[in-house]
Amino acid sequence: MPGTGLRVLITGADGFVGQGLVAALARPGMAAALLGAPLDVLLLADRTAGRMPAGLPARWKAGDLADPAYLASLTEDPLDLVFHLASLPGAAAEGQPELGAAVNLVASQHLALRLARQAREGGPVARVVFASSIAVLGRLGSDPVGDAHPPAPTLSYGAQKWMTEILLADLTRRGEVDAISLRLPGIVARPPGAGGFGSAFMSEIFHAARARTAYRCPVSPGATAWWMSRPTCVAALAHAARLDPARLPSGRSLLLPAFHAPVGAVIEALGAALGSEAVAGINFAPDAAIEALFGRLPPLVAERARAAGFQGDETAGQLVARCLADLDG
Template sequence: MRIIITGASGFVGNGLARHLCHRPDALGRPISKLILADLTEPSDLRALQDYAFAEWRCGDLTDPSYLDQLLDEPVDCLFHLASLPGSLAEQKPELGWSVNLQAPLLLARRLADQSRLGVITPRVVFASTIAVYGPMGPEAVTEDHPAIPAISYGAHKLMTEIGLADLSRRGEVDARSIRLPGIVARPETESGHGSAFMSLLFHKARSGSPYVSPVSPQATSWWMSLETCIANLVNAAAVETDGLPASRSWQLPSLHASVGRIIAALEGRFGAESTAKFSFEPDPKIEALFGRLPPLQTPRAEAAGFVQDEDANALVESVFRNT
């Protein structure tokens, strides 16, 4: 198989690249070429070049000449993880439009060209987001919950989902989009996410550092460890095409837990003193978007093999097992 990961320098892309290098048969067939695509090649991933089938190709996905280089041979599977985080996309709307909407749709059209030539119908796994929903009420969210995004990041992700579903309807790509919750614990440097507090809780508890949370202890969010996220990305690529929803998208099962419950699990691992310097100054906008998430019901996704972290303690264990 010839596989491309965009955003391979990022937190999730890093983890997926390592997983596929260590398990080159994870998608059912051996990997012949794993192309790692991002703006730059990070030093901590150079070890992946020890794998003969892994190759870095760095460039800008909005540059057509870079796409020529990236797609010089037929692609079996694309994991599109590259994006501009939501908070940055709000601050820089033109860049958000270019990176989060134009780039994935242009890439998908180029893959569709490959399919129309009768070479391969490429499988596309698109990392979407729960930001497609916008603020939610107290009722449980089902898999049929309407998507009404309240930020550009969510709007662009939803538009990309629709574009990929249409190309799939036409038989030009075989796309599957998964709506990711907060993946923890992202590096402290990745501060462009509105949900950055979800990861910072972990980092600050481990170091025992002061932290002012922009949401209250009662705030509820949907959480997922990197380990579980990677399992779900791989599962999305492996699900058989027959029986896929017309939308080609899934809301993933995710751990629904309050910030207070996560803090208690962190204290269980590191001791009560680890969070003694935490304080809370809720930001109404951040809490509305990321801290008032209701229970989640995802029977179709679970039947398709998608999974969640069992509880807050399991989430904490998974995070620190892999960091």
């Protein structure tokens, strides 16, 4: 007899966000609380197996999402819930177009189409929580941006995320999956030296402050970004997993309530938390291209997400406190 609990797949489970999600689920009693139902199966997918979380019905399955046989093996057994987090990030996808298309586009589509087939063949209609990106929006002006803002991606990564959103929305319309695409902002603090992210400075300032080292920040102190701590991101993913579809907009794509602030304000909050000498080594050497892409974000109006119960980091102090606690693990 099948259990009554959830059969869950996490792709990109050993990535920055995936590790945070797995760790949150592994806290005693938290899996059922976060997902709204007990966990029967937790399939963890990534290129290499990560740490085995204690106390969870977890299994690592390592492989390359661009390999159709591997992808098929992930969807062999019925799935109720899929966190699709795997991707090749922006700058890396821009520089390796074949790999970017294979991972961000083709693999995402194969996964979505296989889940749709599962439903057509009488299996469950899987809730899919897709880690999309604000990169779908492209270059923004100075006016506040909301969910109605038309996407116009300026990176292949953004175009690939957008196309996946459209496919998931169409399969949702067909009743074959039940998807939510979260347009994630810059999640911090990523591990130091993580490649492929033009927005890496958003995390590097945390590491510089904690280590009290020098850091040349490639944007000016006034550069505004959309920030979200990893714990807040993980809470949003879990909220999306258990959310009543009636609370979701028909397009199923959501901007999250990221924290809109200049880099300088976050550095100031780091100084307040760690002592002003901790951030004394941070100086600024703005790169026009990085500043234009990641440092001129206008105010964000995430009304739909707030109405659906998603929360953000509401102050620089809260953002910094959550990130530091997360880094201290």
